[in-house]
Amino acid sequence: MPFAAIRGATALTDEIELEAHLASLLRLENIGLLLGAGASVAAGGLTMIALWSQFVRECADDAEWMVEHGFIDAQAIAHPKPTTPNIEHLIDALEIALSDWTRQMKKFAEEVDYADGEEALGQNLDDLKTAKAALFRTVVRAALLREEWWLSPSGVETDDAALASQRTILQKLVSARQPGQASPWIFTTNYDLAIEWAAESIDLQVSNGFLGVHTRRFSPQSFDLGFRNTQARGEARFGVYNIYLAKLHGSLTWKQEGGQVFEVAAPLAHQRIRQFMAERDGSDLGLMVMPRAAKYMDTIGYVLGELFRRFAEFMSKPQSCLILCGYGFGDEHINRLIRSALLNPTLQLVIYSSGFSGDPADANLPSALRKLLSLKNPRITVVGGGAGHAYIDSLARHLPDPLIYDDDMRKFEKALRDDHEAQEPLLDDLI
Template sequence: MLIACRGSTPITDEVALRAHLAMLLRLENIGVLLGAGASVGAGGKTVKQLWSSFVDDFDESASWLLQEGFVSEQDVDLNQSNIPNVELLADKLAIASAEWLRVDDDKLPNGRFARENLNRAVVKAALLQEPWWTGPSGVSFDEELLKSHRTLLQKLTASRQPAQAAPWIFTTNYDLAIEWAAESIDMSVINGFIGVHSRHFSPQSFDLGYRNIQARGEARFGAYNVYLAKLHGSLTWEEHRGQYYEVQAAGIWPTLKRFAHSETASFGSLVLPSAAKYVQTVGFVLGELLRRFAEFLARPQTSLFICGYGFGDEHINRLLTSALLNPTLQLVVYLPEFVSLDDVSGLAPAVRKLLALQNPRVTVVGGGARAFFDKLVEDLPDPAIYDEDLKELENRLRTAANIASGSAQ
């Protein structure tokens, strides 16, 4: 059963939902915001699964956090549904460690150790599949675990009309799901880094794109690249003397593996999920990526599809809320926890605020597995070149639905 709404109006017709998404894909600018939930099918973990892994794998650190009052007994009891706010926990540890360092407190080593293990749990959750890191071949085209990511990229790029901009992918994930999926189908990704042997961050690359120099007029249908903004960083980023570099996956894997398996105490320039990121993002790279995100949301005739994101990052939530001042912005949120407009008690405060606006430019799809990443990809239509194709698509969808309904009876 479909559980969805547009503003204050429920959507119960699958065909109507897909037709609505088809129209949004025709807007001038399209983008997707992906959170941890979008990578689960490829081997990633949700925040809840990440915390469970931390408690199981680093029970000594979890017990110390409980002893020092950083978490409650309910937090470390995995039989209960209570999950601590990982962002606030990381902030508390950072602030406490700074104070312990100032006064030379003997709690400092344990505090640092706990934070390293929390960071380690995040890294292990973002590795996806270890074999993908071990060689230059990466992920093959027939890799089933990244099927939805490949299909998403193909549907987004093929939906672009002549002269329309390539789609944007924004993600809070450190993993390489998007990069590997794109490479497996020979799709170009512009992620802000340029160079061949020394890929350094150069934000003007976001103002460039690919095109077929032989195509003219309507033949220029579609896009040849996607723009990727990793808002919290990446497992393959390294910082050296104030400059950020992107390292080839196979090259960084030995260092990454040692850290993930507790053989080293620290790793690279990762930014741990934390509310403090709101302050950290004044830095060159992350600040530029967030600026690009805000700029995208302010563009006329823009649609943003959100999936796998739990609305736990306050700096992103603020951008989404303020972006609704753009009268032509359309938001589509796939949120498994959403069950009804009359029951929002279990949702994140930012989601409740979004729903309370009852804005017809905000569409929410819920219902558990019906709102998972693979369902979003299925709901997005195959490319349509002309307006007549969209009408034909809607008619075909409705006919198929009627046939299925008749067969069920």
Template sequence: MTIVCLRGDTALDEQDLRAHLAAMLRLENTAVLLGAGASVAAGGMTIMQLWKDFIRDYADTALRFSNDGFITQEDTVLDNFERDNPRALPNIEILLDQLEMAQIDWHRRKPASRNLKTLKSDIALLLKCVVKAAVLDEDAWAKPPAFDRFPYHVKLLQRLIGARQPGQASPWVFTTNYDLAVEWAAESVGIHTHTGFVGIHNRTFSPQSFDLGYRNINAKGEARFGCNDVYLAKLHGSLTWQCTDGEYRELAAPEAWPKLKKIADGVEAVDESLMVFPRAAKYLQTVGFLSGELFRRFSDFLARPQSCIILTGYSFGDDHINRLLRSALLNPTLQVIAFLPEFIGTDPAQIEALKPEVKRLIALKSPRLTFVGGGANAYFNHMVDFLPDPMLYDLKEQEFRDRIKAISGDENAE
């Protein structure tokens, strides 16, 4: 597996990277940040895939966006986004901002010269595509998925938990995705997930639950604090959240699915109160009670001493998250490891092709910043294979085996 890895201004090979990851996962606090790319292996879509589907399925809507000046005509041509004819993706954040402002302006200038009803319908179609991309697998909503349905998410959770030592805090999973890949993966292998919601039949949001944990009451000493749980913060919302009379609830997948299916089929409009859709104004939405609390937990984690966060499937396209990551570098013991498929080399031309935020971080040459690239080798499904297997931490067991071999004189003794 060929990779490109840069820690500060030092290149690392695959063995160095594995050793670095093993050491980082032993720190007091560990977390991962999952972006859209982390759900692709589970059936999700990247923003590029979402846009290609949109202009293919709703060509008339895309053409109206072009005619009204929201996008260029070239943005409506599917061939412009194929591999053999690459082109910069339209900024969907800016597009949704412009559409929202146009809707307000057209409503204010009644009688509108343009069809306001059509504009609202077109916006709803774009938002519907965002929701549809997060459904992943319709069959999984009706019945609990098997553990092999989300193998890479399962492996990620098991290896994060396996690296925890007695007395250390459970790992965190921060994600910008609306889907249920993490929850389904955890449930399929018996890992408890703290989402901030408590209750059985009426699960309401209670942020104090993030300060609680589990312990084995039958164990003694530090063994009481063995880890079999993760904390999950869905920074942009979830498909299963619902707001009723100002109270946020988390629905079971089978309960939420009937309405979601109607949204995906275009029968019902999207409820924007629960999800933070990809637009530049989204960090204004994150000041609310639920999202604001989750971002506070994210910021709080980044400020903890002896912490490591691994970024995967995240393209540095969210300015509000980028700001928090930049500010967190003031924490002298924070380690950041970012897997970026587009990071293919350290030549000036290759660095120049990256996003401005990535270039800014690489230019710092900080040994606390590690970037891992190499095209498909840096995808989420390959990233989890770089994480050390829990058995690699059984150093005492290996030490005992070596002693037995030495005593018995049998090189093949186990």
């Protein structure tokens, strides 16, 4: 698919024009990324389409049970290419049935005349729990990325190409910050540790809302703190030394205990994950917000509510730019915040969408993205053109390389050079 990009109602002619636009946006006061599942594919993650295909392939009995009991259509498990259902609505339907069937079981337990019905319903209830747990395990498995990264005491090595794009993006973003500007924000709906591992491999500090050395407790005031080099002078003042990371749907390394939320080391979290994967009737893990429509209610708690508040606050600040990559617009609670944030007249949006072919009215695009395109707002830029132009490696390539001098320093340098060249003939005459 050829390169396709549009800013408002005007098509961008080539990648050079896009790169120039991104270079100007990185000079704004506030810069942030919103990463979805697509941003982790190169590191071993799965999109929703790939996740469902894996579930149908590896949990065929559970998928067929869902068809038999009307939770999904037969086309959803058709081979070789199943039709991906709305997984949020599917999990909602499973949970509603679980609640209803559990209530009926309690009623049967009180009325001895329904012994036969109780046995049949009990078997269906067990099958339902098994199918739901299998779907949740598939979601968790998709967020594990690579097993060796969890077990390695050093995390991910800098020469590991799987996270090369993440490292490049982080380095370019922090290097582009000017003196006095805030560190970049990374917002993500992913449970995986791709950003943390990429940042650690280049010794970049990650402020994720947790404070502590051996016991890391959620302390949102940490988002108001930053890092600086006390010895930096002149040019060395450029750039920042940390990023802010907000995992909007939780993380595989979070746990809730005693009314508080803690972050645990990856090897310890991996032990908990292995236990979860071995339990066929498990349903949740830590503070992950499973992909269901009801997750909007899950986001109003203390931790996730604070992270969403920070997300909304970022988009309301003057002179801000939010770049979306790998996000499929499947989370309506996030879509609402983005649409509302456009009331900020200085907010710039850049959206990398692999499905965008240049046609704003394309029916195959997510409806939320079509709504944004229909605004023809010059503050909204959409980049498409498939794998060659719209994935995270493309974003890493399009972002400008860091500059040592700002515009004023460049003008001063040019003036000195011109003056030196003017003096050279005089020096030659004296010699």
